[in-house]
Amino acid sequence: RRGAGVRARTPAPPAVGTRAVAVGARACGAVAAGKTDLALDWQGLKADLAGMIAEKNCGPIMIRLSWHDAGTYCQADSSGGARGAQRFDEGESQHGANAGLDVARGLLADIQAKYPISAADLWAFASLVATEVMGGPHIPFRAGRDDIPDATKCVEEGRLPDGDKGSDHLRAVFHRMGLDDRDIVVLSGAHTVGRCHGDRSGFEGAWTEQPLTWDNEYYKNIMSKSYEAEKTAAGNPQYKNAEADIIALETDLALTTDPEFKKHTELFASDAQAFNDAYAVTYQKLQELGWESKGLTEVAW
Numbered sequence: 001r002r003g004a005g006v007r008a009r010t011p012a013p014p015a016v017g018t019r020a021v022a023v024g025a026r027a028c029g030a031v032a033a034g035k036t037d038l039a040l041d042w043q044g045l046k047a048d049l050a051g052m053i054a055e056k057n058c059g060p061i062m063i064r065l066s067w068h069d070a071g072t073y074c075q076a077d078s079s080g081g082a083r084g085a086q087r088f089d090e091g092e093s094q095h096g097a098n099a100g101l102d103v104a105r106g107l108l109a110d111i112q113a114k115y116p117i118s119a120a121d122l123w124a125f126a127s128l129v130a131t132e133v134m135g136g137p138h139i140p141f142r143a144g145r146d147d148i149p150d151a152t153k154c155v156e157e158g159r160l161p162d163g164d165k166g167s168d169h170l171r172a173v174f175h176r177m178g179l180d181d182r183d184i185v186v187l188s189g190a191h192t193v194g195r196c197h198g199d200r201s202g203f204e205g206a207w208t209e210q211p212l213t214w215d216n217e218y219y220k221n222i223m224s225k226s227y228e229a230e231k232t233a234a235g236n237p238q239y240k241n242a243e244a245d246i247i248a249l250e251t252d253l254a255l256t257t258d259p260e261f262k263k264h265t266e267l268f269a270s271d272a273q274a275f276n277d278a279y280a281v282t283y284q285k286l287q288e289l290g291w292e293s294k295g296l297t298e299v300a301w
Contacts, residue, residue, distance in 0.1 A: 034084065034118035034147045042301050045115050049129040057212055058107055059130035060194030065104040066127035066287065067190070068097060069120060072159045073289035075178035080155045081290030084119030084147035091154030100200040120145035124287045125301075131283075134193055136214035137276040139284055142296035163196075163203055163249035164237055167258040170251055177289055179282075185255055185264040186282040189275055192218035196247065202234035205247035219269035222252050 053059050065086075072080030072092070086093040086101060093102070104123075112122055121143050128139045148154070161173045174184045193214055195206035208217040227239035227248050239248045255261040268275035288296060 034120075035116075036118045036121045036143050036145070037116035038143055038297050038299070040115050040117060042299050045111070045117070045125070046129055046301050048111050048114070049126050050133050052107060052111065053126075053130050053133045056107060058104065059134045059212060061101070061104045061107075062123075062130035063127045063190055064194065065101050066123045067187075068101065068160060069123050070287050070289055071177070072155050073177045074155075074159070075176065075289075078290055080159060082120045082124055082145050082287055083153070084123065084145075085151075085154050087119055087147065088151035088154070091151035092157075095157045095160075097157070097160040100197065117143075118145055118147045120147055125299075127283075127287075128301075131214060134212060134214040137280040139280045140298065141284075141301055142288065142298045144294065144296040145291055161251060163201065163251050166250055167254045167261065170254060170261075177286075179286070181260045182264050182278070183282050183285070185261050185268065186275070186278045187286060188252065188255060189216070189218055189268060189279055190283075191252065192216065196238075196249075198232055198234055202232060202236035203238050203247070203249060204232045204234075205238070205240065205245070207246055207248065207252070209244055209246060216268055216272040216275045218252075219255075219265055219275065221246060222248055222256050223265060223269045227253070 053062060066082070069085060070082040072085070073082075074080050085091060086098055086105065092098060105119075108122060108126060111126075112119065115122070117125075124145065125141055125143070128141055132138055159173070159176070161170060170184050171181070174180075174187075179187075191207040193208075193211055195211050196203035198204040208215075208221060210217070221241070221244070225241045225244065225246070227241050229237065230240050231237055237250065239250075239253060240246070241248075255265045268278070
């Protein structure tokens with residue numbers, strides 16, 4: 001996984017977690033626009049998702065799929081946001097930031113076919129189940145996101161963060177969504193799981209030594225470890241701690257050098273519960289951008 005907050009540049013093979021997964025070219029989930037039947041079997045859906053995520057070690061890419069659906073939101077014109085926009089052969093599925101996410105959509109295809117749920121709701125819910133499976137917080141879920149009908153409703157490329165840029169870039173991207181500096185640091189904490197793949201993003205490596213375990217190790221690492229600048233095989237700049245065999249990107253280290261970011265990073269490095277509590281609130285906010293006033297319904301899961 002590239003991780004939330006790092007824009008990809010090149011296509012990727014079907015690698016998920018620590019295993020390879022074969023995914024057919026058309027196994028990317030239903031293209032038809034979907035609506036969610038709120039009376040569906042949510043406990044059954046949770047169980048199916050949890051079993052698949054644990055079996056395939058694919059928790060991180062489930063978070064990335066949902067993040068990249070919701071993270072396109074623009075507060076100024078209410079465009080973008082979670083709406084299942086990667087279901088088509090054109091548009092957002094082809095954006096560099098979404099390289100390799102056909103793997104996640106393929107893994108969800110059978111579950112998508114089994115339950116009457118929109119892709120936008122399924123991707124969002126799957127990311128919450130994935131977070132919990134990996135040891136993260138239980139995050140409230142409200143359903144009711146409708147899918148866009150076709151690729152003409154996709155947004156332009158370039159709305160997601162680039163890993164080789166600093167604080168100004170992060171603020172431009174997140175503030176466009178209506179999120180603040182604390183939200184930037186909180187959501188960056190999702191890098192505590194997953195890894196970058198060179199053939200997806202041009203970056204290579206994991207942020208933590210246990211990339212399938214949810215904790216606050218990401219913050220601890222960037223606050224306490226030393227990193228040496230390097231370039232990947234693709235020519236992208238990144239930073240590496242050779243002793244732990246972990247990396248940091250420019251966007252990660254910006255959380256330690258920008259004074260407003262740093263105060264939150266220090267807190268989360270020292271207090272895992274504070275991170276989990278903040279993440280549960282902020283990630284739900286991210287998922288609901290653009291849907292807050294459109295009648296989402298809370299689901300007991």
